[in-house]
Amino acid sequence: MHSSYVVACFLLLVTTSSTVHGQERRVTPDVPSSSSPESLSEPAPAEAFVSLSDEKTFDGWSQKGNWQIEDGAFHRAADGGPLTYDRQTVPDDFELRFDWKVSPGCNSGVYYRPGQVEYQVLDNIGSPYGENPRQAAASLFFCMAPSEDATRPVGEWNSARVLCKGTVIQHWLNGEKVLDFDYTDPKWAAMVELLTIRGGDLTGRGGKLWLQDHGHPVWFRNLRWRVIAADEELKPSPDFEPLPVVGQALAKERLRVQSMLKN
Numbered sequence: 001m002h003s004s005y006v007v008a009c010f011l012l013l014v015t016t017s018s019t020v021h022g023q024e025r026r027v028t029p030d031v032p033s034s035s036s037p038e039s040l041s042e043p044a045p046a047e048a049f050v051s052l053s054d055e056k057t058f059d060g061w062s063q064k065g066n067w068q069i070e071d072g073a074f075h076r077a078a079d080g081g082p083l084t085y086d087r088q089t090v091p092d093d094f095e096l097r098f099d100w101k102v103s104p105g106c107n108s109g110v111y112y113r114p115g116q117v118e119y120q121v122l123d124n125i126g127s128p129y130g131e132n133p134r135q136a137a138a139s140l141f142f143c144m145a146p147s148e149d150a151t152r153p154v155g156e157w158n159s160a161r162v163l164c165k166g167t168v169i170q171h172w173l174n175g176e177k178v179l180d181f182d183y184t185d186p187k188w189a190a191m192v193e194l195l196t197i198r199g200g201d202l203t204g205r206g207g208k209l210w211l212q213d214h215g216h217p218v219w220f221r222n223l224r225w226r227v228i229a230a231d232e233e234l235k236p237s238p239d240f241e242p243l244p245v246v247g248q249a250l251a252k253e254r255l256r257v258q259s260m261l262k263n
Helices: 003-017 186-198 247-262
Strands: 067-070 073-076 083-085 094-102 107-113 117-122 158-165 168-173 176-182 218-227
Touching: 094 107, 094 117, 107 158, 186 247
Parallel strands: none
Antiparallel strands: 067 073, 073 218, 094 158, 094 218, 107 117, 158 168, 168 176
16 A cells, blocks of 8 residues: 555544534533543542652752752753653653743643653744644643643743543643543544654653753743542543644644654
8 A cells, every 4th residue: 555545544534533513613612620520520639649849959850950940940941951850750540730831932841651742831822833732732742632722821820730540641721621532542543643653652651751841941830740549530521522723734734744654
């Protein structure tokens, strides 16, 4: 089978998955509340979390000197690479919480599983990445778009949560559950394949947590996590609908996918 035919079929699948009833339109569906039976309905107590920073030093973290501590927050102040948590690998089933703040045009992210598995941190308005919902803030970058843009203005703090148990992944932003899916569900196969083409693998486990240096000032604080117990259920909401990728953003994504598949 010719590679051009494979590319065409794949891009058709992604395009079909990025439309709503045949129309390319941006929608903001209802997002289930945290009290939904599909989610971990009872918020974990603060004492269940392990803090990943003492807010004064880089104890437990490694970097190349380009990160600073500013008012208790990690601040990417210059070029040099990521800030990596070395004390422990990310648990298989976990809840991660953190706050983030961006500078104008900022692109960054929090990587929580091996490879290209990233909670995207972005100035949705000032960064060119913001035109594509699969690259917007709180997306699973180059895989799954959030259901809405719940970001606060540049310079303000945003609160985030990542929950992973088994094959279910949730991203939260400012109290809203904006991403909620099971990556083994066939209806999300095209999105998962996008990440695979980029080099990501959602089945990976045992990686380190790291904060991306993508060339812009960015801040993180209040990083903490907990292990999700075996008897806690995490079920994806059947109502989750990611924002569609349309217009020029979709055209650019197609070109990028074609380039990746040729390499």
